Amino acid sequence: MSPNEQILPYPLAYETALEPPTEWAELRSKCPVATVTVPDGSQAKLLTRYDDVKEMLADPRFTRPDLMGGSGDSQGASATSAAANTSASPFSVPKHGEDHLRWRRMVGKWFTAKRMAALRPQMAAIADQLLDEMTGRGSSGDLKAHLAFPLPVYVICDMLGVPAEDRNLFSYWSDNFLNLTRYSAQERQAAVGEFAAYMSGHIAAKRAEPADDLLSALIEESSGEGEALTDAELLGTGMGLLVAGHETTANMIGKMVAMLLADRTRWERLLENPSLVRSTVEEALRFDVNGGFGLRRHLTEDVEIGGEVLPQGTTVVCAMAAGNRDETAFENAAEMDLARTPNPHLAFGAGPHSCLGQALARTELQVTLEVLLRRLPSLELDIPAADLERLEGLLVGGLREVPVRW
Amino acid sequence: MKITVDEEKCCGAGQCVLIAPEVFDQRDEDGIVIVLEPEPPQDQHALTREAAVVCPAAAIQVHDTP
Numbered sequence: 001m002s003p004n005e006q007i008l009p010y011p012l013a014y015e016t017a018l019e020p021p022t023e024w025a026e027l028r029s030k031c032p033v034a035t036v037t038v039p040d041g042s043q044a045k046l047l048t049r050y051d052d053v054k055e056m057l058a059d060p061r062f063t064r065p066d067l068m069g070g071s072g073d074s075q076g077a078s079a080t081s082a083a084a085n086t087s088a089s090p091f092s093v094p095k096h097g098e099d100h101l102r103w104r105r106m107v108g109k110w111f112t113a114k115r116m117a118a119l120r121p122q123m124a125a126i127a128d129q130l131l132d133e134m135t136g137r138g139s140s141g142d143l144k145a146h147l148a149f150p151l152p153v154y155v156i157c158d159m160l161g162v163p164a165e166d167r168n169l170f171s172y173w174s175d176n177f178l179n180l181t182r183y184s185a186q187e188r189q190a191a192v193g194e195f196a197a198y199m200s201g202h203i204a205a206k207r208a209e210p211a212d213d214l215l216s217a218l219i220e221e222s223s224g225e226g227e228a229l230t231d232a233e234l235l236g237t238g239m240g241l242l243v244a245g246h247e248t249t250a251n252m253i254g255k256m257v258a259m260l261l262a263d264r265t266r267w268e269r270l271l272e273n274p275s276l277v278r279s280t281v282e283e284a285l286r287f288d289v290n291g292g293f294g295l296r297r298h299l300t301e302d303v304e305i306g307g308e309v310l311p312q313g314t315t316v317v318c319a320m321a322a323g324n325r326d327e328t329a330f331e332n333a334a335e336m337d338l339a340r341t342p343n344p345h346l347a348f349g350a351g352p353h354s355c356l357g358q359a360l361a362r363t364e365l366q367v368t369l370e371v372l373l374r375r376l377p378s379l380e381l382d383i384p385a386a387d388l389e390r391l392e393g394l395l396v397g398g399l400r401e402v403p404v405r406w
Numbered sequence: 407m408k409i410t411v412d413e414e415k416c417c418g419a420g421q422c423v424l425i426a427p428e429v430f431d432q433r434d435e436d437g438i439v440i441v442l443e444p445e446p447p448q449d450q451h452a453l454t455r456e457a458a459v460v461c462p463a464a465a466i467q468v469h470d471t472p
Contacts, residue, residue: 104417106436108436108438109435109437111420112418112420112423112432278425348419359421359424
């Protein structure tokens with residue numbers, strides 16, 4: 001860094017919700033390893049080029065900074081990971097090497113593409129039911145509140161075999177785990193306790209009387225293989241599903257629909273050719289400028305990246321969304337091309353720590369889009385795209401509302 | 407075309423199965439990749455290449471055979 005180089009405040013500012021921050025292009029071309037100040041006042045290095053972001057994320061030597069308040073922790077991380085962060089949390093995941101690999105493979109069995117494909121009919125039924133309720137209220141409404149927010153929680157409840165009448169409890173707990181401004185620390189502790197108590201009883205019931213759900217299947221298969229999953233592991237995985245799988249997917253559904261309707265020729269192209277749904281979902285993930293804070297890495301040794309040697313102890317912020325707009329990695333990166341193939345975007349990270357639940361997220365996004373195209377072909381934004389408001393969240397990026405009419 | 411995979415690298419993301427279910431699968435017990443068609447037929451080549459390019463762990467290698 002030259003002595004007169006500017007230190008940027010991070011996260012960067014957005015002029016409108018669906019346009020990238022103006023700094024991205026300049027940083028990628030002139031300052032690929034930028035110095036930024038994160039919300040807790042500490043400094044970090046921001047990577048914005050596709051190749052640099054991918055290389056850093058895939059480097060098995062480095063993981064995220066310690067969430068329990070270790071060096072380089074940012075306000076952003078402690079905010080959205082609040083549930084996984086309290087001492088009462090039943091959920092703790094090994095971050096490194098062999099232990100991480102073993103944990104990941106144990107939990108990975110929940111999320112195989114085949115298991116997710118088997119959930120498609122249930123996901124479609126949930127989307128249909130939510131759209132029945134939304135369209136029953138009139139001819140316009142907030143797609144985020146009526147569809148995007150409840151859908152992923154209901155899907156998680158189905159995976160766990162939780163009955164429909166208890167879905168709202170899960171919505172409440174999930175919101176409580178993640179929303180630091182609405183609930184106090186005591187309320188959060190209480191919610192973690194209620195969730196753990198509910199799940200303990202629920203797991204006992206499933207052990208006694210297995211049903212046709214993923215939780216029962218995993219209990220049976222794992223004991224059949226002589227590697228029975230413990231209650232704590234099942235509880236932790238259920239908690240992880242909510243913390244990692246609700247708000248992220250809810251926001252992505254809202255952003256995907258908003259991007260497709262912001263230029264309605266995109267929506268019309270999909271109506272004409274629904275076989276583009278799969279590539280459209282990938283392109284929405286790539287094109288999304290509200291990917292959130294980015295993933296952080298704590299350097300435990302010196303490393304050369306982007307032509308610069310970063311010393312041990314540095315905190316690096318990988319801006320995946322900026323990398324996804326890198327012209328050197330994607331032709332016409334500023335265009336949303338619904339047929340773009342292949343699309344090796346970084347929305348789920350890269351390497352050994354890339355998102356464990358990505359097959360679940362992809363399947364939910366695909367099914368939601370298929371159902372919307374079938375049910376509401378006349379869908380359009382109810383406000384100008386430039387008036388969409390961003391959620392000023394810290395780690396998870398999204399839109400406050402997605403007002404639509406049909 | 408011949409495919410090889412690195413099970414050690416595989417992170418179980420399932421992208422290959424979502425893209426080319428006739429060529430790839432995942433083990434039920436841990437989600438690690440299984441190759442169903444080590445020499446996929448012509449009509450699967452494009453999907454197989456796509457799966458290799460987007461694999462987040464770069465665990466799939468495609469070898470062109472004459």
